[in-house]
Each structure stands twice: as structure tokens, then as C-alpha cells.
Amino acid sequence: MDPKKTFDIPSLGPARFPSPLQLSNNSGDDLFNFVRESDRVLVDVSLSGFQQARESGSRPECLEKSGPRETIFFDPGKTTAAIVTCGGLCPGINNVIRSLVMALHYFYGVKRIIGVRYGYEGLSRDCPHEFMELTPDKVKDIHEFGGTILGSSRGAHPVSEMVDTLVENRIDILFTVGGDGTLKGAHAIGDEIAKRGLNIAVAGIPKTIDNDINLIDKSFGFETAFDVASPIVRDAHNEAIGAFNGISIVKLMGRDSGYIAASTALAMPVVNFVLVPEMPLKLEGEGGFLQALEDRLQRKHHAVIVVAEGAGQHLFDDDRRVTDASGNVKHKDIGILLKDRIQEHFGQSGTPVTIKYIDPSYIIRSAPANANDSLFSNRLAYQAVHGAMAGKTQFVAGRVHNRFVYLPISKVTDRRKKIDMEGEFWFAVLQSTGQPFKMG
Numbered sequence: 001m002d003p004k005k006t007f008d009i010p011s012l013g014p015a016r017f018p019s020p021l022q023l024s025n026n027s028g029d030d031l032f033n034f035v036r037e038s039d040r041v042l043v044d045v046s047l048s049g050f051q052q053a054r055e056s057g058s059r060p061e062c063l064e065k066s067g068p069r070e071t072i073f074f075d076p077g078k079t080t081a082a083i084v085t086c087g088g089l090c091p092g093i094n095n096v097i098r099s100l101v102m103a104l105h106y107f108y109g110v111k112r113i114i115g116v117r118y119g120y121e122g123l124s125r126d127c128p129h130e131f132m133e134l135t136p137d138k139v140k141d142i143h144e145f146g147g148t149i150l151g152s153s154r155g156a157h158p159v160s161e162m163v164d165t166l167v168e169n170r171i172d173i174l175f176t177v178g179g180d181g182t183l184k185g186a187h188a189i190g191d192e193i194a195k196r197g198l199n200i201a202v203a204g205i206p207k208t209i210d211n212d213i214n215l216i217d218k219s220f221g222f223e224t225a226f227d228v229a230s231p232i233v234r235d236a237h238n239e240a241i242g243a244f245n246g247i248s249i250v251k252l253m254g255r256d257s258g259y260i261a262a263s264t265a266l267a268m269p270v271v272n273f274v275l276v277p278e279m280p281l282k283l284e285g286e287g288g289f290l291q292a293l294e295d296r297l298q299r300k301h302h303a304v305i306v307v308a309e310g311a312g313q314h315l316f317d318d319d320r321r322v323t324d325a326s327g328n329v330k331h332k333d334i335g336i337l338l339k340d341r342i343q344e345h346f347g348q349s350g351t352p353v354t355i356k357y358i359d360p361s362y363i364i365r366s367a368p369a370n371a372n373d374s375l376f377s378n379r380l381a382y383q384a385v386h387g388a389m390a391g392k393t394q395f396v397a398g399r400v401h402n403r404f405v406y407l408p409i410s411k412v413t414d415r416r417k418k419i420d421m422e423g424e425f426w427f428a429v430l431q432s433t434g435q436p437f438k439m440g
């Protein structure tokens with residue numbers, strides 16, 4: 001294969017110490033063969049962002065395999081690591097925290113591990129929240145619970161203050177667990193560190209239930225999200241069939257990308273319509289959603305609609321943009337709009353309908369990780385620890401085409417991953433739901 005280019009991960013400097021993993025590895029050096037054979041792997045990353053594949057052709061990129069290195073940058077006994085969790089909750093954050101602590105403590109012998117409270121706010125000057133000391137004992141059971149034991153937040157804080165806090169507290173490695181915004185923040189912190197010539201590594205573990213982080217196969221917690229959503233949709237279907245012309249609307253999260261809604265519909269194939277932010281959506285008139293719904297009711301007398309929160313935002317009369325503390329657009333409630341417009345539409349023709357609107361968004365987001373996500377979170381955290389101990393910085397640990405790799409933060413934040421409306425995944429959704437190819 002002819003690689004297009006290599007995604008180079010910035011490094012603090014040459015590795016200086018033999019890895020304790022190497023010293024403690026009783027079964028010879030098998031652990032390192034994995035990395036030694038080739039520390040690079042050719043992956044056609046463009047194929048994981050379908051739009052991009054069309055734009056850039058499909059030449060492979062050269063990615064660095066993640067995993068333990070024989071020599072490391074930080075002297076474990078003198079190293080302090082910190083963990084911060086930012087943005088919205090997501091199943092698996094506690095699993096990541098637990099695995100980071102266990103890997104740092106037991107694999108490498110890092111004994112001083114600090115939990116930063118309530119996101120980047122916990123690194124800002126005059127922050128009222130004290131750090132939480134993290135030990136294996138403190139984290140051993142936290143995978144049982146959803147949420148984050150450290151707390152999270154949105155909102156900007158001066159990067160220079162955050163770096164001052166790292167310096168004042170002798171922090172050598174900062175693990176940032178978060179989505180697009182958190183990773184951009186981590187990159188900015190890394191830039192400030194480089195500007196000051198400091199030896200502090202910044203590692204990212206991509207988190208968002210929306211699964212909208214570019215290039216990587218999936219973010220942790222996403223599978224749990226549609227796992228938890230599936231029985232809710234099953235029950236919504238029961239509600240729909242329990243009434244003549246029963247209609248259930250389930251709203252799921254997905255600010256810019258409809259992966260949770262689409263995946264739930266495929267996992268629970270009782271769904272008749274999936275509405276996602278990526279699709280054009282027209283309600284009224286020929287070929288519109290309401291006509292498709294009317295056709296469906298005439299044939300089957302019930303319908304289940306799953307709508308992603310970011311879908312159909314152009315349908316609101318009020319086009320004022322409201323943003324959260326981090327600058328993300330806060331979407332208006334598309335579920336309520338649909339309920340009202342469906343009621344109005346069928347009211348006009350005198351067709352009786354019974355509509356149930358269900359919004360389980362926060363219940364899904366705060367659930368504990370399922371088995372697959374627990375495993376995935378665990379492995380991602382291990383990769384992040386190996387990379388950071390080796391002195392890599394401004395990188396994320398991720399999985400691309402089923403391989404664990406390191407990616408520069410800038411590469412995963414330069415655009416959001418979205419469903420390809422002409423790809424196999426969306427065709428599967430159309431086949432499963434039977435909804436018209438276009439409703440806009």
C-alpha cells in the first residue's frame with residue numbers, strides 16, 4: 001500500500017526509562033512483540049468517515065499502533081497523573097477512570113493520581129473544588145455506576161490558568177475524558193504546555209454517546225446508549241399497538257449525528273420512521289413526513305417514530321440560536337413539535353389518533369456501561385496510559401478499523417462524524433423501517 005502520510009503524534013522527548021512492564025513480564029518479552037513487529041499500521045482512515053472517502057479518495061494513512069513501549073518517558077515513582085472528565089455524561093466514564101487508575105498504579109507503579117472535580121472548572125484558578133485522590137481502593141467498585149465520580153461541567157476556562165494549576169500541583173500527565181469540546185480544550189492545553197517548554201503529557205479518551213467523533217470506529221458508551229434505548233422503543237411499540245391509530249414518538253440524543261436513533265431502530269426493528277439531523281425533512285405536502293405517516297396508519301393503524309434531538313430544527317418558527325456554556329447549540333424539542341403537528345394534521349381530516357411522546361434522553365445517558373462498553377472503556381484507558389507513559393502528548397487513544405491506535409487530537413476534532421445518507425448503514429435503516437427514501 002502506498003500511504004498518503006503519517007499521522008505523527010507529538011512527543012515530549014526520547015524515552016528514558018525501561019518500562020516496568022518489561023521488567024515484570026515473566027513470560028519473556030511477548031508483551032512487546034506486538035508493538036515491536038511494526039509500530040505502525042496502515043489504515044484507510046478515510047473509509048471511517050464516509051463523506052471524506054469521496055472527497056479524498058481512499059489512500060491509506062499510516063497510524064501508530066497503541067500499546068506498551070519498551071522504554072518510557074516518565075519515571076513512574078516520580079510521576080503524578082491527573083484525570084478530568086468534561087461535557088455530558090456517557091456510560092463508561094467510571095470504567096475509564098477505574099482502568100486509568102489501575103493501569104497507572106499496577107502496571108507502571110504511578111502512586112500519585114489526582115481526580116480533577118467538575119471538568120475543566122476543577123483546573124481553573126480559585127476553583128472551590130478540591131482534587132480527589134484516586135487509589136485502586138477508591139475506584140475498585142465505580143464501574144458499577146453510571147455518571148462520573150469526578151463530576152463534569154461545560155464552559156470555558158482560561159488555558160493559561162489550567163496549565164498554571166498543572167504546574168503548581170506537579171502534574172506530569174493529564175488524562176482528559178471528553179468529546180469534541182474537551183479534546184479541543186486538551187489540544188489548547190497541550191499547545192500552552194509546549195509554548196512554556198514543559199514536560200507535561202496530555203492524553204485524550206474520546207467520550208460522547210452521540211458517536212460523532214471523526215475517524216474512530218466508535219466512542220465508548222454509544223453501544224450502551226442504544227442498548228438502553230431498545231427496550232424503551234419496544235415498550236413504545238406496545239403503547240402504539242395498544243390503541244387504534246396509536247403513534248409513539250421516542251426522542252433520543254444526537255445533537256449533530258443520528259447514530260443512536262438509527263442504531264436503536266436497527267436493534268429494535270419495530271420502528272417505522274427514524275428522523276435524524278443528517279436528513280432533509282419536510283412535514284407537509286406531497287412526499288412529506290405527514291403523508292408518509294398517514295399512508296402507514298391506513299395500512300397498519302399504528303406507528304413508532306424515533307427522532308434524534310437534532311433532527312428537523314429548521315421546522316421551528318423561532319430561529320433564535322440558544323447555546324450551552326460550551327457554545328454547543330441547544331436544540332428545541334423536536335418531539336413536542338412532531339406531536340403537535342401530527343395531532344393538528346389528523347385533527348384536520350377528522351382521523352382519530354392517540355399519540356404518546358417519550359423522552360428518555362438523560363436516563364439513557366446516565367446508565368452504567370453494558371458489558372461490551374465496559375470492555376471497550378477498559379482497553380481504551382490502557383492504551384491511553386501506555387501512550388502517555390511513553391511521553392506521547394496531544395493524542396487520543398481510539399479504535400480505527402478494529403485496531404487500537406494513537407491519533408493526533410487535531411485529526412479527530414477537525415470535523416464531526418455523521419451518518420452517510422447514501423451509505424450501507426442508512427440503507428439498512430431504510431430497509432428496516434420501510435420509510436420513504438426521501439421525506440424532504
Ligand SMILES: Nc1ncnc2c1ncn2[C@@H]1O[C@H](COP(=O)(O)OP(=O)(O)O)[C@@H](O)[C@H]1O
Nearest residue numbers: 086087154155156178179180181182184185326
Ligand atoms: N476550542 C476549545 N478550546 C478550549 N476548551 C474548549 C474548546 N471547546 C470546548 N472546550 C471546553 O471543553 C469542555 C467540554 O466541552 P463540551 O462541548 O461541553 O463537551 P464535550 O467535550 O462532550 O464535547 C468545556 O469546559 C468547554 O469549555
Ligand SMILES: O=P(O)(O)OC[C@H]1O[C@](O)(COP(=O)(O)O)[C@@H](O)[C@@H]1O
Nearest residue numbers: 087088179208209210253254255324
Ligand atoms: O443537557 P446537556 O448536558 O447540555 O447535554 C445535552 C447534550 O449531551 C449530549 O448527549 C452529548 O453531548 P457532548 O458530547 O457534548 O457531551 C448531546 O446529545 C446532547 O445534545
